[in-house]
Amino acid sequence: MSNFIPVILAGGSGERFWPLSRRHRPKQFLTLDESGRSLLQATSDRLARLSGGGDRVVVVTGNDYRSQVLEQLPEMPIENLLVEPMARDTAAAILYAALWVARDNPQAVMGVFPADHRITDAVAFERVIGRAIEVAQASERLVTVGITPTFPSTGYGYIQQGEVLHPGELPAFSVTRFTEKPDAATAQAFLNTGRYTWNGGMFIWCVRSILDAFEQHQPQLYAQLRQAMSVEASSARRACIGEIFPQLEKISIDYAILEKSDRVVVIPAEFGWDDLGDWNALERLLKGEVDNVAVGRHVGLDTGGAILYTTNGDDLIATSGLDDVVVVRAEDVTLVVRKDRTQDIKKVVQQLKAHPELERFA
Numbered sequence: 453m454s455n456f457i458p459v460i461l462a463g464g465s466g467e468r469f470w471p472l473s474r475r476h477r478p479k480q481f482l483t484l485d486e487s488g489r490s491l492l493q494a495t496s497d498r499l500a501r502l503s504g505g506g507d508r509v510v511v512v513t514g515n516d517y518r519s520q521v522l523e524q525l526p527e528m529p530i531e532n533l534l535v536e537p538m539a540r541d542t543a544a545a546i547l548y549a550a551l552w553v554a555r556d557n558p559q560a561v562m563g564v565f566p567a568d569h570r571i572t573d574a575v576a577f578e579r580v581i582g583r584a585i586e587v588a589q590a591s592e593r594l595v596t597v598g599i600t601p602t603f604p605s606t607g608y609g610y611i612q613q614g615e616v617l618h619p620g621e622l623p624a625f626s627v628t629r630f631t632e633k634p635d636a637a638t639a640q641a642f643l644n645t646g647r648y649t650w651n652g653g654m655f656i657w658c659v660r661s662i663l664d665a666f667e668q669h670q671p672q673l674y675a676q677l678r679q680a681m682s683v684e685a686s687s688a689r690r691a692c693i694g695e696i697f698p699q700l701e702k703i704s705i706d707y708a709i710l711e712k713s714d715r716v717v718v719i720p721a722e723f724g725w726d727d728l729g730d731w732n733a734l735e736r737l738l739k740g741e742v743d744n745v746a747v748g749r750h751v752g753l754d755t756g757g758a759i760l761y762t763t764n765g766d767d768l769i770a771t772s773g774l775d776d777v778v779v780v781r782a783e784d785v786t787l788v789v790r791k792d793r794t795q796d797i798k799k800v801v802q803q804l805k806a807h808p809e810l811e812r813f814a
Contacts, residue, residue: 455557455559455560455561456502456503456504456508456560456561456563456585457503457508457510457553457557457560457561457562457563457659458499458502458503458508458509458510458562458563458565459509459510459511459512459546459549459553459562459563459564459565460492460495460496460499460509460510460511460512460565460566460567461512461542461545461546461564461565461566461567461653462480462492462511462512462513462517462521462567462568463512463513463514463517463536463539463545464478464479464480464566464567464568465478466478466479466480466568467797467798467801467802468729468730468731468794468795468797468798469482469728469730469731469797470785470787470797470798470800470801470814471780471782471783471785471786471787471813472761472763472780472782474782474783474814475516475814476516477520478517479491479568479728480492480495480567480568481517481520481524484570484728484734484737485570485737485738490524491567491568491569491570491728492511492521492524492525492567492568493524493525494570495565495566495567495568495569496509496511496525496528498571498574498577498578499563499565500527501574501578502563502578502581502582505527506525506527506528507527507528507529507532508532509525509528509532510532510533510534510549510552510553511525511528511532511533511534511567512534512535512536512545512546512548512549513533513534513535513536514535514536514538514539515535515536515537518533518535521533534548534549534552536548536697537693537694537697537698538697538698539702540697540700540701540702540703541702541703541704542653542704542705542706543670543673543701543703543704543705543707543708543709544673544677544697544700544701544702544703546564546655546662546705547662547663547666547670547673547674547677548677548681548693549562549564550562550659550662550663550666551663551677551678551681552681553659554659554660554663555681557659558659558660559658559659559660560658560659561585561588561589561656561657561658561659562656562657562658562659562662563581563584563585563654563655563656564653564654564655564656564705565653565654566653566654566727568727568728569652569653569725569726569727569728570724570725570726570727570728570733570737571723571724571725572723572724573722573723573724574723576721576722576723576724577721577723579622580597580622580719580721580723581597581656583620583621583622583624583719584597584624584656584719585656587618587624587656587717587719588656588657588658588661589658590618591617591618591717592658592660592661592715593617593624593657593661593715593716593717594655594657594661594662594665594709594710594713594715594716594717595624595655595656595657595716595717595718595719596611596627596651596652596654596655596710596716596717596718596719597652597654597655597656597718597719597721598611598613598649598650598651598652598718598719598720598721599649599650599651599652599720599721599722599725600649600650600720600721600722601642601643601648601649601650603643604636604639604640604642604643605639605650606633606634606635606636606639607633607729607730607795608633608650608651608727609630609631609632609633609650609651609706610630610631610634610639610642610648610649610650610651611627611629611630611631611648611649611650611651611718612627612628612629612630612631612642612647612648613625613626613627613628613647613648613649613718613720614626614627614628617717618717622719622721623719623720624717624718624719625717625718625719625720626716626717627710627716627717627718629711630651630706630710630711632706649718649720649721651706652725652727653727655705661715662709665709665713665715666708666709668713669708669709669712669713670701670703670708670709672701673700673701673703673708676696676699676700677693677696677700679692679696680692680693680695680696681693730794730795730797731759731761731778731780731789731791731794731797732759732778732791732794734747734759734761735759735791743755743756743757743758744756744757744758744759744760745758745759745760746758746759746760746761746769747760747761747762748760748761748762748763748764748765748767748768748769748781749762749765749766749767749768749769750768750769750770750771751768751769751770751771752770752771752772752774753771753772753773754772754773754774755771755772755773755774755775756775756776757775757776757777757791758771758774758775758776758777758778758779759777759778759779759791760778760779760780761778761779761780761781761782762780762781762782763781763782763783764781767781769781776790776791776792777789777790777791778790778791778794784813785813801814
């Protein structure tokens with residue numbers, strides 16, 4: 453796959469994994485399993501195998517995380533690190549990367565991947581991405597990788613499959629619609645049809661195809677960034693990007709392009725995917741035969757279905773009479789939350805940011 457350029461989006465703040473994930477070191481830079489590799493490093497490892505080496509991987513991140521990306525991915529050329537002066541959501545980040553790829557390789561197939569997902573079946577993953585590349589090259593369509601749902605999640609977006617456009621062992625379907633985070637009843641109804649996949653935020657397309665889509669559906673955003681990226685001298689180009697980025701619309705790739713284009717297809721896939729979106733993911737990652745998941749020392753009395761985590765191996769978490777809770781001790785913060793309320797952790801972080809005397813804990 454010599455013409456494949458993978459792009460990793462590594463600018464997220466990972467607030468739902470607070471307080472382990474903090475502003476100064478968000479989730480993508482953390483190691484959550486026994487591999488010794490952070491989520492960003494594991495993502496880069498997977499994509500380097502597909503593209504022919506870590507020197508072909510491109511990373512888009514924010515100013516605050518530049519040094520951490522370079523530290524964790526020393527094999528990546530510094531010019532492959534695209535720094536956003538300001539976070540403007542995924543549409544701007546993806547367009548920035550597409551314009552950068554097109555400068556040197558306008559015939560490239562570009563892949564977009566979040567930095568903080570876990571995948572357990574590397575062989576199946578490579579087979580699916582290989583198929584997505586084939587479809588993108590053959591049809592110039594915008595290919596999304598849909599995750600076959602395993603439960604009626606209310607935390608993921610859903611993609612409805614239409615007709616089969618590219619048959620085969622891994623067929624590609626037209627996309628009827630995207631639905632953001634449905635309620636429980638709707639999510640169950642989606643599962644019952646067998647025609648929906650989770651939106652995993654992974655996309656494959658010819659770089660010229662996504663640029664055409666931006667020019668058609670987001671002409672202002674396209675014109676603004678294209679003008680900045682057309683500057684030849686790298687220092688002047690960075691300065692121009694710094695001026696332009698705060699003016700860009702903050703919009704996701706889903707709303708900006710995918711929901712507007714009639715060129716989108718989805719390939720349903722299974723490769724042991726988890727977006728590790730909140731603390732409940734740790735249970736899916738580490739759950740064994742015991743009632744509770746504990747990282748660090750834990751003594752529990754009448755405690756069941758709990759997730760317990762401490763960053764200091766000398767600390768002890770003691771619980772009594774608790775069920776279905778998350779208790780996290782990380783640095784100078786202790787979090788206690790019901791497992792069914794972990795989606796609200798972001799609201800706690802926003803409260804911290806709103807109070808100057810508490811902002812350092814965010």
